[in-house]
Amino acid sequence: MGSSGVKQQDLANSGQAQAASTMYGGQAGGLYSSLAPALTAEAFNPQGFGATNLAKMNTSSQQSLGGSNAGVTGQAGLEAARTRNIGGTTAALDASSQAGQRQNSENAIGTDLENAKLQQTQTQEGLNGLNSLYGTNVNAEMGEQGISNQALNNANQVQNPWMKLLMQGMQSGGQDAAAFLGNSKE
Numbered sequence: 001m002g003s004s005g006v007k008q009q010d011l012a013n014s015g016q017a018q019a020a021s022t023m024y025g026g027q028a029g030g031l032y033s034s035l036a037p038a039l040t041a042e043a044f045n046p047q048g049f050g051a052t053n054l055a056k057m058n059t060s061s062q063q064s065l066g067g068s069n070a071g072v073t074g075q076a077g078l079e080a081a082r083t084r085n086i087g088g089t090t091a092a093l094d095a096s097s098q099a100g101q102r103q104n105s106e107n108a109i110g111t112d113l114e115n116a117k118l119q120q121t122q123t124q125e126g127l128n129g130l131n132s133l134y135g136t137n138v139n140a141e142m143g144e145q146g147i148s149n150q151a152l153n154n155a156n157q158v159q160n161p162w163m164k165l166l167m168q169g170m171q172s173g174g175q176d177a178a179a180f181l182g183n184s185k186e
Contacts, residue, residue: 031133032133035129035133036130036133039126039127039129039130039133040126040130041126042122042123042125042126042129043122043123043125043126043127043129043130044123044126046118046119046120046121046122046123046126047119047122048115048116048118048119048122049111049114049115049118054111054115057111058107058108058111061104061107061108061111062104065100065103065104065107066100068100069096069097069100072092072093072096073093073096076089076092076093076096077089
């Protein structure tokens with residue numbers, strides 16, 4: 001392949017790299033239009049479990065503890081009926097009620113703490129996602145631009161064989177002229 005073919009190929013490679021760079025830029029814009037808002041929302045307004053799920057978790061805890069407390073109350077009523085000592089179960093019922101309320105409070109606090117941890121995790125994941133999205137798209141686009149620059153540099157370094165012959169002819173002619181002029185002075 002002649003030098004002009006090499007140069008044309010280098011220029012074509014540059015065009016292809018520029019087209020790929022434009023494609024990556026377009027894909028980046030498309031990704032940004034869909035992923036960036038979602039990742040931004042996750043980073044700056046994390047939902048945690050969400051209000052509905054938090055309410056379900058707390059309700060589930062309260063129902064479980066309420067059922068346990070009802071079981072204790074029923075058992076205490078049976079015990080009072082068997083022993084004919086209605087006042088003997090009051091202390092046990094009070095202690096059960098207090099323990100149930102304490103456990104309910106601990107469960108609610110635990111749910112809130114887990115929700116806060118999840119929100120922190122979501123914030124970090126959102127920020128990491130945005131950072132990764134930016135780096136991936138910019139690196140791909142810059143890589144293609146580097147390929148384009150390299151192809152153009154290669155094309156500029158290819159010498160035209162006619163120009164080389166012309167330069168050799170001029171140099172040879174200059175040497176001949178110098179020799180002729182040098183010989184004619186003698």
